[in-house]
Amino acid sequence: xxxxxxxxxxxxxxxxxxxxxxxxxxxxxxxxxxxxxxxxxxxxxxxxxxxxxxxxxxxxxxxxxxxxxxxxxxxxxxxxxxxxxxxxxxxxxxxxxxxxxxxxxxxxxxxxxxxxxxxxxxxxxxxxxxxxxxxxxxxxxxxxxxxxxxxxxxxxxxxxxxxxxxxxxxxxxxxxxxxxxxxxxxxxxxxxx
Numbered sequence: 674x675x676x677x678x679x680x681x682x683x684x685x686x687x688x689x690x691x692x693x694x695x696x697x698x699x700x701x702x703x704x705x706x707x708x709x710x711x712x713x714x715x716x717x718x719x720x721x722x723x724x725x726x727x728x729x730x731x732x733x734x735x736x737x738x739x740x741x742x743x744x745x746x747x748x749x750x751x752x753x754x755x756x757x758x759x760x761x762x763x764x765x766x767x768x769x770x771x772x773x774x775x776x777x778x779x780x781x782x783x784x785x786x787x788x789x790x791x792x793x794x795x796x797x798x799x800x801x802x803x804x805x806x807x808x809x810x811x812x813x814x815x816x817x818x819x820x821x822x823x824x825x826x827x828x829x830x831x832x833x834x835x836x837x838x839x840x841x842x843x844x845x846x847x848x849x850x851x852x853x854x855x856x857x858x859x860x861x862x863x864x865x866x
Contacts, residue, residue, distance in 0.1 A: 676708040678771035681718035682779030699725020713737030715748035802852035
């Protein structure tokens with residue numbers, strides 16, 4: 674892995690532990706020599722993860738749609754900021770630039786990005802690791818729901834296990850770096866999406 678894409682809220686959320694974890698994740702990426710790809714914002718958890726990596730001399734690439742540059746207050750000190758036209762372009766570029774993915778706590782946008790990239794792995798569009806940094810049990814209820822989705826036979830257990838869930842940053846990064854994707858039937862070719 675050379676670069677990790679981090680999905681995160683543009684808000685800091687209700688707990689200071691979320692911001693602390695975002696900064697610590699950025700620092701850990703830099704210490705490991707990994708670059709950051711993320712949504713380009715300078716606020717909330719997005720800004721904190723970027724600040725964390727930049728403070729350690731790491732590289733941060735932001736990808737942000739033009740209409741959100743002002744609303745999300747694009748981070749001013751990034752190594753590189755790529756401005757795109759749409760959210761679809763943003764997600765495609767972030768996937769293209771990244772070797773793995775981590776979701777920090779966040780809202781609907783974070784969930785959208787996580788679910789889309791996880792679905793792409795399920796479909797065989799990519800074989801990159803997807804992780805959830807489960808800070809303070811933030812993703813517990815979602816994981817319980819996804820167990821129900823498996824029980825109701827909408828998702829195969831092997832596809833649910835494609836996502837690596839950890840509450841500890843270093844264990845999560847270790848597991849992402851050691852990830853061996855399961856064999857999945859490629860349902861679509863990348864050129865078809």
